[in-house]
Amino acid sequence: MNTPLRFIAGLWLGLGATATAAQTLDPAFQATELTQASEVEHVMQQADGKLVVSGGFVRANQMPVGPVVRYHADYSLDHAFNTNAASLQGMVVATRQLPSGKLLVIGEGPLKLGSVTRQDLLRLNSDGTPDPGFNAGSASVRLTGFITAALPNDQLLVAGNFTDYNGSGRNYLVRLLANGSIDNTFSPLPSTRPLPAWPCSPTAKSWWRGGSPTTT
Structure with missing residues (x-):
């Protein structure tokens, strides 16, 4: 009668040892950064073929960006524009390209970029910097x-x-x-x-x- 009990006890102790070992940190494992997918609110194609994408994301192609990001016609990131617009704050729902080449950012509520804060409508220069001349x-x-x-x-x-x-x-x-x-x-x-x-x-x-x- 004791033999089966000893077998069960040994099996339980073995499983417990395996679970304990599984919880030990592996120093050789290097975790990569995990990001959560975000919805794209709007995509607008400029006259020159570039794409302006707006949404609730904070990264694009593993690069930190703001809620408005621009791609070249070959779908590579426009780093100069994205750097200038990276600090844009607010909920962006769409963009429009104006005849001058500037961009109108359409939001819901306050929009802030640098020292410029506007309600619902914010205009950007073609390089992504804020245009203080529009209110x-x-x-x-x-x-x-x-x-x-x-x-x-x-x-x-x-x-x-x-x-x-x-x-x-x-x-x-x-x-x-x-x-x-x-x-x-x-x-x-x-x-x-x-x-x-x-x-x-x-x-x-x-x-x-x-x-x-x-x-x-």
Whole structure:
């Protein structure tokens, strides 16, 4: 009767010794850095073929980046641009290239790069540095889900569910000058509700349908 008990006890002790050995650190093992996948919010192709990608990531091709990263046409990283834009803070949902080659960063809430902080709309120079000469202020409500279209001379059309923009009565649509101020010469037809179907421009590929934005 004692033999089976001794066998079981020996088996249990052997397994315990194996488990203890498995918990010992292996000095020869060099762990690599682990990163978590993040969603891409938007991809925009520039006129020169470069791709501007925005999302919640902090690395691209194992390199530290901000929420906006640019690739060359051959899909290699644009290191000069990415270095300048790496400290960008805020939630970025899309980007637009302006006729001048500058980039409009579209966010939800404050956007900060260097010493420049803007609400919802931040303009970058073509090299990724912030453009302090553009300040669009903010609408009477957060511009969540709003849409924009780039016009000649870096002017912008902005559509959303606002009825006031920077203290000026504007129903759902406003045109901004190149410095971000309201273009008071632009007077669209009055509307009592968000635009049901409004094409931003032939190149923006955005529409306002039933009060919700659609961007392709």
